[in-house]
Amino acid sequence: MMQLRSFKGAVKVQVSRRAFLGVxxxxxxxxxxxxxxxxxxxxxxxxxxxxxxxxxxxxxxxxxxxxxxxxxxxxxxxxxxxxxxxxxxxxxCRDGALEKIDGQAAWSLLPVFAKTCLAVLNVVCRTCGEACEARAISFPPRLGGVSLPQLDVAACTGCGACLADCPTQAIAMFPDSSRSIATQGAA
Ligand code: SF4
Ligand code: SF4
Ligand code: SF4
Missing domain, CATH: 3.30.70 (Alpha-Beta Plaits)
Structure with missing residues (x-):
């Protein structure tokens, strides 16, 4: 899979709801x-x-x-x-390779935004946010530039629906093994 880097200066989130529940x-x-x-x-x-x-x-x-x-x-x-x-x-799955465990999310994937995101290039775009049923992507106002996507890690289910319509293919899902250190859009 293509390796994407998070935005420069990305915010690190200390704990998420799902990290608390176990992921x-x-x-x-x-x-x-x-x-x-x-x-x-x-x-x-x-x-x-x-x-x-x-x-x-x-x-x-x-x-x-x-x-x-x-x-x-x-x-x-x-x-x-x-x-x-x-x-x-x-x-x-009849062989026990997939198992639902109470209190655990289905997985711990997160979207990672690359610098090719139009908003980073100062072009208004909210396509990923509109695709997110969980409303996990917001666009807080930013002085001196267009609003950048910001991920609410606790709200994100890792469904991957936000990548589909990104005009610059700037989003990739990332298996977040640490889960307590998650990329939060751009700083
Ligand atoms: S996880 Fe493996 S064993 Fe289970 S349904 Fe898929 S291929 Fe079959
Ligand atoms: S992975 Fe799903 S829940 Fe998370 S931001 Fe993208 S669309 Fe929203
Ligand atoms: S949509 Fe998700 S939960 Fe449903 S079968 Fe596919 S991988 Fe499994």
Whole structure:
């Protein structure tokens, strides 16, 4: 996956609601497993590469990845709806590789905004904010420039719907393993 850097001077968030509840990083490095995936070692042990979750996913976010294991592929334009958290993959998995745990989010992915964001280039754009049903992206007023997108980490579900219509493909989903250090738009 394309490696994106956060905006220069990005704000670091100390704690999020989901960090408090407990989150999981599905995958390893840049690899993002389906929602509700076990920790990577346990996932690889349990997943039989049956493709049932991939076939069940109505948004076509899940694909067969390296080694035949399922991955969430947020390549812009591929699966514009992202993950709706419908749970169809979870229901389809008969081998225990995906498991819902009370108090834990389905995953701990976050959007990361690159410097190619139009707002950073001083062009008014709120496309990502309009796409976000969770209202996790706001545009606070900024002196001397157009408003920049700011992510509310606690409100963000990691669905990935905000990337689809970004005119400059400035957003990528990022597996946030620390989760307590999350990029918050631009400073
Ligand atoms: S929860 Fe639904 S939309 Fe999300 S990956 Fe699973 S099947 Fe696809
Ligand atoms: S349904 Fe479960 S066992 Fe089958 S590929 Fe998906 S995660 Fe692996
Ligand atoms: S990934 Fe987060 S910011 Fe983007 S649309 Fe989903 S909830 Fe909103």
């Amino acid at each position: 999981r990083h599905n995958g390893s490095g840049d690899v993002m497993r389906p929602p509700w995936a076990l920790a990577e070692a346990a996932f690889l042990e349990n997943c039989t590469r049956c493709d049932a979750c991939i076939d069940a996913c109505p948004t076509h976010l899940l694909v067969k990845g390296s080694g035949g294991f399922p991955e969430a592929d947020f390549t812009p334009g591929r699966a514009p709806a992202g993950c709706t958290f419908c749970g169809d993959c979870l229901s389809a």
